[in-house]
Amino acid sequence: MAATLPARPRLRQVATVLAAVLLGIIPALWPAPAWAHAYLVASTPANGAVLATSPDQIVLQFSEPVSVGLGEVRLLDAAGAAVATEPPVQPPGDPTTIVVGIRDGLASGVHTLGWRALSADTHPIEGAFAFTVGAGVPAATPPATGGVPGTGGGAVDLVYLLARWSAFVSLALLGGAALFTAWLWPAGARLRRVRRMLWGGWTALATSTMLCLLCYAASARGVGLDAALDAGLLRQTLGTRAGAALAVRLALLILLAPALVLLVRQARARALGNRGLAVAGVLVAVTALAATWSTATHSSAGTDAWLAVSMDVVHLVAMSVWLGGLAVLAGALLPLRDLAALRTAVPVFSRVALGCVGVLVLTGVYAGWRQVRSVAALGGTTYGHLLLAKLGLVVLLVALGAAARSWVRRHYAADRADRAARGAHSGPDAEQVFRLRRQTVVETAVAIAVLGLSSVLVTTQPAGAALAAGQAAAARRTSPPASAPAPAPTRVPFRAGGVSGSVVVQLEPARVGRAVLHLSVLDDAGNPLDVPEVRVAFSLAEPAVGPMPVDVGTGRLGHYAALATVPLPGRWEVAVTVRTSEMDQTTVRFTVEVQP
Numbered sequence: 001m002a003a004t005l006p007a008r009p010r011l012r013q014v015a016t017v018l019a020a021v022l023l024g025i026i027p028a029l030w031p032a033p034a035w036a037h038a039y040l041v042a043s044t045p046a047n048g049a050v051l052a053t054s055p056d057q058i059v060l061q062f063s064e065p066v067s068v069g070l071g072e073v074r075l076l077d078a079a080g081a082a083v084a085t086e087p088p089v090q091p092p093g094d095p096t097t098i099v100v101g102i103r104d105g106l107a108s109g110v111h112t113l114g115w116r117a118l119s120a121d122t123h124p125i126e127g128a129f130a131f132t133v134g135a136g137v138p139a140a141t142p143p144a145t146g147g148v149p150g151t152g153g154g155a156v157d158l159v160y161l162l163a164r165w166s167a168f169v170s171l172a173l174l175g176g177a178a179l180f181t182a183w184l185w186p187a188g189a190r191l192r193r194v195r196r197m198l199w200g201g202w203t204a205l206a207t208s209t210m211l212c213l214l215c216y217a218a219s220a221r222g223v224g225l226d227a228a229l230d231a232g233l234l235r236q237t238l239g240t241r242a243g244a245a246l247a248v249r250l251a252l253l254i255l256l257a258p259a260l261v262l263l264v265r266q267a268r269a270r271a272l273g274n275r276g277l278a279v280a281g282v283l284v285a286v287t288a289l290a291a292t293w294s295t296a297t298h299s300s301a302g303t304d305a306w307l308a309v310s311m312d313v314v315h316l317v318a319m320s321v322w323l324g325g326l327a328v329l330a331g332a333l334l335p336l337r338d339l340a341a342l343r344t345a346v347p348v349f350s351r352v353a354l355g356c357v358g359v360l361v362l363t364g365v366y367a368g369w370r371q372v373r374s375v376a377a378l379g380g381t382t383y384g385h386l387l388l389a390k391l392g393l394v395v396l397l398v399a400l401g402a403a404a405r406s407w408v409r410r411h412y413a414a415d416r417a418d419r420a421a422r423g424a425h426s427g428p429d430a431e432q433v434f435r436l437r438r439q440t441v442v443e444t445a446v447a448i449a450v451l452g453l454s455s456v457l458v459t460t461q462p463a464g465a466a467l468a469a470g471q472a473a474a475a476r477r478t479s480p481p482a483s484a485p486a487p488a489p490t491r492v493p494f495r496a497g498g499v500s501g502s503v504v505v506q507l508e509p510a511r512v513g514r515a516v517l518h519l520s521v522l523d524d525a526g527n528p529l530d531v532p533e534v535r536v537a538f539s540l541a542e543p544a545v546g547p548m549p550v551d552v553g554t555g556r557l558g559h560y561a562a563l564a565t566v567p568l569p570g571r572w573e574v575a576v577t578v579r580t581s582e583m584d585q586t587t588v589r590f591t592v593e594v595q596p
Contacts, residue, residue: 051134052134067240115127156224160211170205180324246296329437503522507594527558528558
């Protein structure tokens with residue numbers, strides 16, 4: 001029979017390998033400084049330009065470095081037909097610019113350019129604008145030049161969102177459960193439910209990572225779910241930083257599988273040896289996995305990216321230790337009602353959880369400040385609203401954690417003599433343990449909701465960038481054209497929070513070219529209603545154009561007027577988002593028939 005190595009050397013070798021892997025992957029994935037989520041700041045031809053002759057090329061200038069690896073640029077003529085162009089390229093040494101050559105001269109008329117690209121933080125952005133070629137043609141003055149986050153292809157976006165959420169939950173379960181088992185409760189590895197948590201977390205994380213890898217490019221390109229299995233698209237994904245990070249995460253999980261087998265086997269055999277070394281190995285593994293998120297999200301873009309990435313890694317590790325430990329406590333140790341194991345593990349975990357909460361608050365405040373930076377951005381952007389919702393859940397989570405810690409301090413005094421002097425129990429009874437478990441289950445459920453919001457936040461345009469994009473669009477507004485006959489206005493009811501009313505929209509004139517969009521927000525009695533914010537975007541299903549955002553400004557007495565451009569005839573969808581408070585908003589949709 002082959003000799004087996006002692007537990008301590010084995011664990012030391014595993015920890016050394018994982019540390020080396022961690023030190024190797026972070027520099028490889030480290031980003032160049034940039035701000036999260038680029039937006040289009042200028043173009044040549046300019047937004048709404050009228051050109052005497054056809055341009056030789058189209059130049060797009062962004063606020064930060066972008067990538068065209070998974071992006072595309074599509075040019076449509078006045079009839080909606082695709083115009084042949086050269087593949088989009090970026091000038092050497094200028095990653096903020098995309099150049100598209102025109103193969104043949106453009107015919108007279110309004111031309112629409114739709115584009116997709118990847119921001120420096122690996123997230124897709126898209127937009128559209130129009131320009132006019134030829135004298136005597138109605139001028140095209142699109143409402144905005146700013147990019148908006150790519151929306152992808154419906155089903156693939158939903159799968160991608162669920163996969164990201166599952167990955168967050170799986171990381172917490174795998175990392176927290178492994179640490180809890182190695183440090184506080186090695187005997188738990190003998191229980192099937194604990195082993196299921198460990199291997200379930202590993203399997204779910206591997207599966208969700210594979211789904212993210214398959215769906216990332218399809219979502220960025222805005223194509224259907226069937227394209228996720230395209231081998232060529234997968235190769236393109238692996239050439240991006242997000243794809244490389246996901247591939248590294250899969251490789252790490254494969255490397256960690258034998259280490260997890262070793263940890264469970266030695267814990268079951270009570271041969272864990274040096275727990276400190278085992279705990280260190282788990283922390284190194286969780287840190288390496290967390291780095292595959294942090295090097296490909298908002299934290300990886302902007303000034304001081306090294307600090308932001310480091311803080312984000314610490315944030316994810318603290319989240320895993322706390323929430324994964326909660327899962328083991330609620331799902332395995334408390335139902336077992338092993339009072340001796342509870343007396344050993346619960347007080348220590350309570351102190352660890354308190355430290356994790358402190359780390360989460362500090363790193364979360366830094367990340368929030370870095371992406372928001374102003375009250376206006378916090379209250380006036382989708383990212384800000386999501387962040388406020390997450391903050392509310394975190395406050396509830398901290399309150400539940402404080403209540404649990406108070407329970408622990410009441411029932412597990414540190415000093416036996418002190419407990420005896422106070423006439424306290426040597427530990428809680430079965431009913432008290434059941435109450436703690438019920439509270440812990442609620443705390444875990446709220447934590448899962450927090451992770452759900454986190455999975456949405458990481459792909460939402462950061463508040464600071466969204467506000468800057470809106471300001472850039474407002475700076476490019478032009479004067480409205482002369483009035484012309486228009487169809488009757490359309491009214492659609494809305495309700496957001498406790499506010500209800502209707503939105504009235506009229507496009508004047510409803511034909512290709514320049515037009516004025518009139519929009520009114522009314523209460524139930526038909527009186528003007530002032531709301532904090534109104535956002536408008538135009539989209540055409542066939543051929544696919546947009547969304548083209550329209551800057552309607554702040555409005556006055558519930559009325560808004562803004563320039564819009566309808567570059568093509570057809571049934572256009574006008575999406576109007578009405579925000580009635582810091583937390584409440586709704587979107588209503590209109591269909592406008594545009595004539596040639």
